[in-house]
Amino acid sequence: MADKFTGKAPIYYQIAQKICNQIVRGEIKPGDKLPSVRELAVQYGVNPNTVKRVYMELDQMDVSEVHRGQGTFVTENQQHLDELRERLKQDKIRSFVLDMKEMGFTPDEIAMGIQLYFNDGIEGGEKQDES
Amino acid sequence: MNHNLVQFDHVSKNYMKEIALDDVSFQLPPGKVIGVIGPNGSGKSTLLKLTAGLLRPTQGKVIVNGKPAKRRISSEVSYMPEQDGCYPFYTVTEAIKYYNSIYTDFDEGKAKEMLDFNELSRNQEVNNLSKGGKVRLKMVLAMSRRAPLILLDEPLAGLDPMIRDSIIKGLVAFVDPSEQTVVITTHEVSEIEPALDMVIALKNGKIVKLDDVENIRGMYGDSLIEWMKEVLGPNSSSLKTE
Structure with missing residues (x-):
């Protein structure tokens, strides 16, 4: 379907x-x-x-x-493909940040939250991400 | 030059005292796949039959490809009726041969290609085809003509979702918008929506909306059905009746 x-x-x-x-x-x-x-x-x-x-x-x-x-x-053309990759990354970040801001999180809280998420991930969730 | 393939000019159609279409005016450009949606009894089939020249308007004018839509417009218009379209005792091959003999614009090669795509076996009798098989054969016959306008009356009615899906795939695989315009009546909007360029929404014999699907999606977000319910209003109880 x-x-x-x-x-x-x-x-x-x-x-x-x-x-x-x-x-x-x-x-x-x-x-x-x-x-x-x-x-x-x-x-x-x-x-x-x-x-x-x-x-x-x-x-x-x-x-x-x-x-x-x-x-x-x-x-x-690798340059065009890199640009595409970068654009998709920026798009995802933009929509994520927009959602977070709507819920009232500050830029510091968002950055800190991501940092902590990755720190935790190194202990637990990293393997899933690598699959 | 004539930029509109279909033009309705203040068209009304009455059956005795029953008003089927009520002072309807619109134009359809060439090269599009157009859906005519609306509850049963809203005037969809009447609109299609007037375009095919099978009915004459009580008032107003119907112009197709620059000509008045009379019976002879059938050279410009390939019309697939909702009811049975070919002799039940024919085999699939005989039905194709029959169409090939009566329509000079019939493309036998395309018909055979479409038969294979639709997995219709050629020696099967029309009578023995499933309901979905009959519709697929009718679509093959209607779409194999090189007519500028193809009209499909309710190709999805009374079929289960899997069959509806396969019929839409058959449509999009073989429609050539650079050569042909297709107008489809349906009240099964959810599956057909992605296949449409434009929509005419009818209610009680009047046009509630005529627009590009893209614009409607842009305005109403998810899917045409939500929008349809909205334009048809809460009292569209006729939607449920078959």
Whole structure:
């Protein structure tokens, strides 16, 4: 079954984000061919207009390259991939900090909390993270 | 130039005293997958049949691809009826051959490709196909025509979620928005929502909303259903009735 889409972000954007996450996690490698329009349409149950916008979005983010007549490929440009990794990191931090601030935590409390979490993690939870 | 594929101009349709559509005006651009949603009796099928030229408006004008939608608009419009669409004693192959013989724009290659994708066996009699199988065959027949407009009347009605999902996959795999526009009526909005570009919401024969799905999602957040319930209001008890 296709993944469900949630929230207010357009569906093409949500799919582009999923693909970016897969690239950063290494599930899709630099230079890999991305699915065809039809494959992605079937996978997510979206129409080809949406898939084309996904690929336009990835192209604009310098994450993918179109090779004429062959399809769309993940970029092999390491600088662009590093930028993507950095951008995803910043996005996650931003949304985490926003949530924490809404609950009334100060920057010091947040930083301290993260520090302590990792200190604890070295004793207990580190192995899970490494898996 | 004609930028709208479908145009309704103050269209009303009455069946005797019953008002099915009430002074409806809208335009649909080409190259989109468009859902017509609304409770039963809201006028969805009437809207589709008027577009197909199978019904004539009581008042107003229906223009398809720049031409008035009369019976002969069938050369521009491929219409999949909700009720049975092909002879029950035909085999799947015979149904394809029959369509190929009556429609000059029929693409037999695409039809065969779609049959394989939908796992329809060619020697099966239409009569012996499951309910989902019949719908899939009807979709193959309707979508294999190179007509600029494809109308699918309730392709998801009365089917279980797995079959609905497979029908939507068949739709998105073979629709070519650069060549064709698809209009689908349904009241099963949850599965079809990601496959749609635009939505027309109908209630009591009037348009409550016509917008890009993206805009609706942007305004209402999660899924079309919540939004649908909202626009259709709390008194849409007709939603439950089959």
